[in-house]
Amino acid sequence: MALGKEQMKTLYRNLVRADHFDKMMMNRIMQGKLIGFYHPGDGAMAAGVGASTFLGENDILNPHHRAHGMAYMAGKGIDVGRYLAEHTGKADGCCGGRSSFHWSFPEQKVYGASGFIGWHFCPVVGWGWASKRKGNQVVLMASGDGSYGQGGAHEAMLSAMNWKLPIIFFCENNGMAIHSTADDMHPMPDISSLAQGYGMPAVVIDGQDVFAVAETVIAARKHALAGKGPTFVEAKTVRLREHDVGTPDLARAEPRDPEYLEELKQRDPLVLATKRVLAEKVLTQKQIDKIIKEAEEEVVVVEKFADDSPIALPSIEELQAGVYA
Numbered sequence: 001m002a003l004g005k006e007q008m009k010t011l012y013r014n015l016v017r018a019d020h021f022d023k024m025m026m027n028r029i030m031q032g033k034l035i036g037f038y039h040p041g042d043g044a045m046a047a048g049v050g051a052s053t054f055l056g057e058n059d060i061l062n063p064h065h066r067a068h069g070m071a072y073m074a075g076k077g078i079d080v081g082r083y084l085a086e087h088t089g090k091a092d093g094c095c096g097g098r099s100s101f102h103w104s105f106p107e108q109k110v111y112g113a114s115g116f117i118g119w120h121f122c123p124v125v126g127w128g129w130a131s132k133r134k135g136n137q138v139v140l141m142a143s144g145d146g147s148y149g150q151g152g153a154h155e156a157m158l159s160a161m162n163w164k165l166p167i168i169f170f171c172e173n174n175g176m177a178i179h180s181t182a183d184d185m186h187p188m189p190d191i192s193s194l195a196q197g198y199g200m201p202a203v204v205i206d207g208q209d210v211f212a213v214a215e216t217v218i219a220a221r222k223h224a225l226a227g228k229g230p231t232f233v234e235a236k237t238v239r240l241r242e243h244d245v246g247t248p249d250l251a252r253a254e255p256r257d258p259e260y261l262e263e264l265k266q267r268d269p270l271v272l273a274t275k276r277v278l279a280e281k282v283l284t285q286k287q288i289d290k291i292i293k294e295a296e297e298e299v300v301v302v303e304k305f306a307d308d309s310p311i312a313l314p315s316i317e318e319l320q321a322g323v324y325a
């Protein structure tokens with residue numbers, strides 16, 4: 001199903017916003033204004049924006065950790081001020097400023113990240129069951145190529161397929177997991193071939209093309225809502241920088257080839273999307289300039305909100321309220 005012009009405009013705007021948020025996070029970690037780490041997402045924001053922009057209000061979203069889920073936040077309409085306050089250790093953060101990048105927005109059914117890669121493969125089956133029973137929602141569970149070596153991934157795919165659960169397994173395959181390459185960790189070039197082993201519909205798409213990602217996820221969502229079960233969507237994307245700021249950028253213990261990284265930069269999602277919206281007369285250059293200006297202004301507002309918020313100083317009782325075991 002081809003996207004309408006309004007949908008393309010929304011996607012373009014969200015991609016610009018996500019790109020600005022990622023740059024804001026990079027600046028802030030360099031200025032010592034973030035607690036914890038930052039896993040940069042530049043050149044790789046289209047997958048999350050495309051996957052999340054047309055999710056329904058009831059849908060459950062589990063974003064990928066790259067750019068700390070920023071691409072998905074921009075798409076899902078999350079309060080980025082509260083998100084940044086969380087990363088800044090402030091009381092107005094979405095989890096009271098205690099989590100850094102292991103945050104969540106439970107009210108919006110956005111279940112964020114944990115320190116364990118692949119942690120979501122067991123909960124996703126429960127989220128899938130809950131969604132099936134309610135009948136009006138799906139689950140979008142995003143993760144990277146690096147998580148599909150986990151045993152739980154296979155239990156989740158098998159259960160989801162057997163029970164026809166409304167889950168979209170959305171894999172951002174950037175070919176890397178810290179210093180390990182996907183080639184070394186997976187015998188097949190496409191991670192989605194694992195899902196085919198369970199008879200699950202599996203699609204490989206260009207993760208640099210925000211429009212292609214959105215079209216595919218819209219179709220997978222429709223499939224899930226019709227009771228037809230899960231879909232595996234593999235978005236091929238890139239990692240332009242080190243895994244997280246400060247970690248050496250190595251592949252198999254060798255520095256990554258700068259020429260190869262230059263090559264990857266040629267397919268920047270924003271450049272591709274800009275060409276297309278201009279060529280198809282979805283937006284004029286003047287409208288694009290306005291979108292960029294609004295994104296710049298939004299960053300100023302978001303940063304001010306986080307900076308003005310008081311430092312999180314939870315009491316012992318408040319801290320214990322979040323401990324389950």
Ligand SMILES: Cc1ncc(C[n+]2csc(CCOP(=O)(O)OP(=O)(O)O)c2C)c(N)n1
Binds near residue numbers: 115145176243
């Ligand atoms: C169970 C577990 N093993 C290892 C790690 C260390 N670790 C953190 S991120 C990461 C790589 C993740 O790669 P991928 O899922 O492909 O996402 P990407 O960072 O490439 O976007 C690893 C191995 C971890 N956090 N949890």
Ligand SMILES: [Mg+2]
Binds near residue numbers: 146176
């Ligand atoms: Mg990866």
